[in-house]
Amino acid sequence: MDVRNSIRDWYKIPKGILRLCFILINNLYSIPTYVMWMFLLLPLRKVNPEVYWKIEGYFFHWLLAMVSLWSYSAGYNIVELGDDLTECLDDRTLVIANHQSTADVPLLFACFNPRKQIIPNIMWIMDSVFKYTNFGVVSVLHKDFFIMSGKAKREKSLQEFRKHLLNYYIPLKRKWLVLFPEGGFLRKRKAISQRYAEKMNLPKFEHVTLPRVGAMQVIMDTLSQKSVINNNSNSENSDKTEIPKIEWVLDITIAYPNGWPVDLSHIVFGHREACETIMFYRLYPCKDLPQDSENLTKWVFDRWSEKEKMLDSYYRTGTFTCDFNSKKCVGPRRAVVQDYLRFAILHVFFIASTYLHVQMFVAAYNYYNYFVY
Template sequence: MLTLWPLRKFNSEVYWKIEGYFFHWLLAMVSLWSYSAGYDIVEVGDDISDCLEEKTLIIANHQSTADVPLLFACFNPKKNVLPNIMWIMDSLFKYTNFGIVSVLHKDFFIMSGKAKRDQSLQHLAKHIIDAYVPLKRRWMVLFPEGGFLRKRKAVSQKYAEKMNLPKLENVSLPRVGAMQVIMDTIGPNSTFNNNANMTAKTDNNSTG
C-alpha cells in the first residue's frame, strides 16, 4: 500500500478500491484457518441479503481470539462486505502484527478504561464522520462486551450483582457507550441521516 500511496493523492477512489481488494484477500486467507482446523461454518436465521449494501452494525459476542477468523469466514463469501467493513477493536491491537493493516484500512481503535472512555467515544464519533462515511463503508463490527469473556466475566458478574441483573455465564453484560455513539451519529434517527434525507428530497424536488 505504501507503493500506491501517491495514487491516494491523485485518485483516492481508485486507491481505496484497490485497498479494499487487498484487505479482502488478506482476511480471506485468515478465514481459511477455520477450515484448515476442521471447522465448517453454518449460518441459520433470517436472510440478511438486504443488508449487504446497507450501513449495518454487526454486534458479536467475543469469547476468544477464534471469533475473528470465524467472522472472516462468514463474511468472506458475501459480496462487497469485507472490502467495505470497519472493525472497532481495542487500541492495543494497533501494535500487533495486523495493526498496520487496520490502520491503513481506517478501522477504529477504541481506548478502554474509565479515564479515557469519554474521549475515546468522541474520537469514535469523529472517525465515523471523517472515515466511515466518506469511504462509503457498509458493515461495522462491534464487540459490545469490551474484551474476551475470560477477562470480563468476573467484572460483569460483580456489576450484575450490584445492579440486580442476571449473572451471565456464557457472555458478559454488554457495554452500550460505543453503540450509543454509533446510533446517535449515523443511526436512523441521527442528525446525519436526517440531513441526508433532506438533501435527497431537495435534489428530487429540484429534478422534478
C-alpha cells in the same frame, strides 16, 4: 484402542509445526505485500481517492481470505442459522456480537469472506491492543478504529470514535461496522460482569457478559438519520458530506461446541478436533430501534438476555431455539463454504507480488550503490 489413539495423537505434533511454519511464511509474503501496494499507490490516493480506496478494499479482502484459509483448513467450519443476510449485504449495517475468544474475529473473517460485498466495505471496532499485533498495520491503513479500554479513557475514546466515523466511515463509503459490546473476552470479564450485575440488581449471565452501550450509542447518534456536515481537514472528502443512515442492526450470537471456544492456538496448530461453530443471525431494521440512551441500553440488554437463553439451551441440548415474541427463526442450517481455487490464486498473487517488490528493492539498492560508490 489406546495405542491407536496414541499413534493418531503423534501426528498432531508434525502437523502443528507444519501449520505454524505455513502461517508464519504466509504472514511474511501477505502483510508486507499489502503494505507495499498501498505505499506504491499513494499517488493515486491524492489524484483519485475513490479509486484508491476501492483497490484497497480488494486488497484487504484478499488478505483476510488468507486468515479464512487458516481456520477452514484446520476443519473449524461455520454453520449459519437464523435470519437471511441477503437484505442487508449492500446496506449500511451495524454488526454486534458476543465475544468469547481470540478466534471470534478470524471466524467472522471466514464467515464474511465468501460474500464479496462485505469485507472491502467493512470497518472493525476493536481494542487498542490489537494495533500492536501482526495485523495492526493493516487495520491502521484500512482505517479501522482502535477503542481504548478503561473508565478513565472511555469518554475521550468515544469522542474520538465519533470523529473517526465522520472522517473515515462516511467519506470512505464504508458499509458494515463490527462491534463487540462486551468489550472483552468472556473468560476475562465474566467475574467482573457478575459482580456488577449483583451490585446493580441486574441478571447474572453465565455464557455472555453485560454489554457496554457507549460505542453503539455514538453510532446511533451519529448515523441514525441523514444530515449534512462540514468536514474538517482530516477528512478524505470535500467540504460537505451527507451523513448516511445505518439501515440495519445485525445481532450475531457466536456459539462454540459444548461451550468450549476455539482459540487462536487451535487455528494456528490445528491440534483441536474438527468442529462446527454456529453463527446465529437476528436482523433488525434500524428504524425500529430506540434512539434515546436509556431505551437503547434496555434494548441491547434484552438482546444479551436472549443470547444467554439461546446459548444455555444449545450447550445443554445441542440445538438452538429461538421463540422470542412468538417468532420462530432458527431456519435451515447453512454451511459456509470456502473456495480453495480462489485461495490458490490469491497465494500466487501475493507470492508474485512479494517477488516483484523484492526485485524493486534490489534494483533500487544496486542503483544507489552505482551512483554513490
